[in-house]
Amino acid sequence: MMKTDTLEQIAYELYLAERDVYEVTKFVEQYPELTVETAYEIQAKLIELKCKHEQTTISGFKLGLTSKAKQQMMGVHEPSYGVLLANMALNVQQPISLKSLIHPKIEPEVAFVFKQDLIGPVVTVAQVLTATEYIAPAMEIIDSRYLNFNFTLPDVIADNSSSSRYIVGSQKYTVSEVDLVNMGCIFSQNDEIIATSTAGSVMGHPARAIAWMANKLIARGQHIRAGDVVLSGALTGSATMRSGDSFSVSFDGMEPLSVQVEL
Ligand code: OOG
Ligand code: MG
Numbered sequence: 001m002m003k004t005d006t007l008e009q010i011a012y013e014l015y016l017a018e019r020d021v022y023e024v025t026k027f028v029e030q031y032p033e034l035t036v037e038t039a040y041e042i043q044a045k046l047i048e049l050k051c052k053h054e055q056t057t058i059s060g061f062k063l064g065l066t067s068k069a070k071q072q073m074m075g076v077h078e079p080s081y082g083v084l085l086a087n088m089a090l091n092v093q094q095p096i097s098l099k100s101l102i103h104p105k106i107e108p109e110v111a112f113v114f115k116q117d118l119i120g121p122v123v124t125v126a127q128v129l130t131a132t133e134y135i136a137p138a139m140e141i142i143d144s145r146y147l148n149f150n151f152t153l154p155d156v157i158a159d160n161s162s163s164s165r166y167i168v169g170s171q172k173y174t175v176s177e178v179d180l181v182n183m184g185c186i187f188s189q190n191d192e193i194i195a196t197s198t199a200g201s202v203m204g205h206p207a208r209a210i211a212w213m214a215n216k217l218i219a220r221g222q223h224i225r226a227g228d229v230v231l232s233g234a235l236t237g238s239a240t241m242r243s244g245d246s247f248s249v250s251f252d253g254m255e256p257l258s259v260q261v262e263l
Helices: 004-019 036-054 068-074 125-131 153-158 206-219
Strands: 058-064 080-085 105-114 132-142 163-168 184-189 192-198 229-231 246-251 257-260
Touching: 004 036, 004 153, 036 080, 036 153, 058 206, 080 153, 080 163, 080 206, 105 163, 105 184, 105 206, 105 246, 125 132, 125 206, 132 246, 132 257, 163 229
Parallel strands: 058 229
Antiparallel strands: 058 080, 105 132, 105 229, 132 163, 184 192, 184 246, 246 257
16 A cells, blocks of 8 residues: 555656656666556646646546557556646647657547536446547547556556647547448648548447446546547547657548647
């Protein structure tokens, strides 16, 4: 068992690393006893700190490491989740500034926006789909606070699953308008295709990933609420962001979503 003080200390170190834009060494080296359960406790403390100091609120959740592409890239073979905060949301039109970020990467995701709470006791894929108000293309900017993006599953969970910013496209689609298994996805950087995938690359169906998380949340006394945005987890590997880059994600049957990084 790790002491509450130690969990608070780790949460504070992660908070400072993000606030003051520097990398820290992963914590499993210092605390080999760090478990997934304990890591979610640290994550909750980190979110509390951020809500308090940044005067923001929870806007939803994100999944991480839900596709083979991401698991292989990061060397972590189980999914994780994290919390999205209102101040992480970026405006579609607004160029992205890298100024306050450590070593940001960007990745294509599917956003689900909810119209109903998902309180369980057990959440099924069908319930996720019924509770969904709409789907939209999205991109997530991840910015691990760990040196060289190097972490284990408990480390990345403590660090709120590397979350940093997110952008949701303004066009909305109902779950029946899109094929959440076979829908193709093209991810481009500076008008060149860098990766392709399908929606089903996320655990066979992105709603399956969301159901998995919804059940974990309920077990920890939380739940997806009406109005929440949930990111599915990236469908392809992520791309390093450099100033002046443009990125776009184009899903079959949805308007493409493009972003521009400030020069
Ligand atoms: C962990 C977060 C993964 C995703 O979509 O797979 C993630 C990381 O790769 O740093 O957000
Ligand atoms: Mg992601």
